[in-house]
């Protein structure tokens with residue numbers, strides 16, 4: 001996808017509560033109990049959180065802060081054609097993999113978009129645009145394309161580019 005075309009806003013109504021199943025958390029300040037990855041949270045009913053309007057008060061500030069950057073609905077709609085792990089629990093493991101990779105892809109897009117607001121040289125801007133163009137080249141992501149993204153060289157190329165900017169932005173002593 002081209003720059004500006006990714007919708008980073010989470011749309012829970014178009015998702016299947018992937019974050020409430022796929023992500024692990026440890027009980028403590030941010031979460032009320034321990035939960036393993038791939039296990040539905042006990043506060044989940046269908047695809048909805050029973051305590052959604054009351055997360056912080058109920059001890060789930062971590063859920064309140066979490067942002068999938070629009071990865072959840074894209075996995076469900078684009079990769080799984082609206083299917084849910086609820087009706088087919090064998091989908092939990094592959095959906096977890098796809099969700100993690102899509103979240104990574106969206107985070108890399110978001111970081112490269114944020115980099116556009118920095119005072120870049122012409123060369124850096126060209127490098128940034130080339131990375132954006134290379135991130136999400138398939139018109140529709142699949143399980144295979146997401147795994148290829150996560151295990152391929154692109155995430156490292158994004159990290160290297162951002163690290164180079166960070167070094168350049170260090171204040172001179």
Ligand code: SF4
Pocket residue numbers: 019020021041042043044048049050051052060063
């Ligand atoms: S507390 Fe609610 S938002 Fe947090 S993981 Fe459980 S169901 Fe999801």
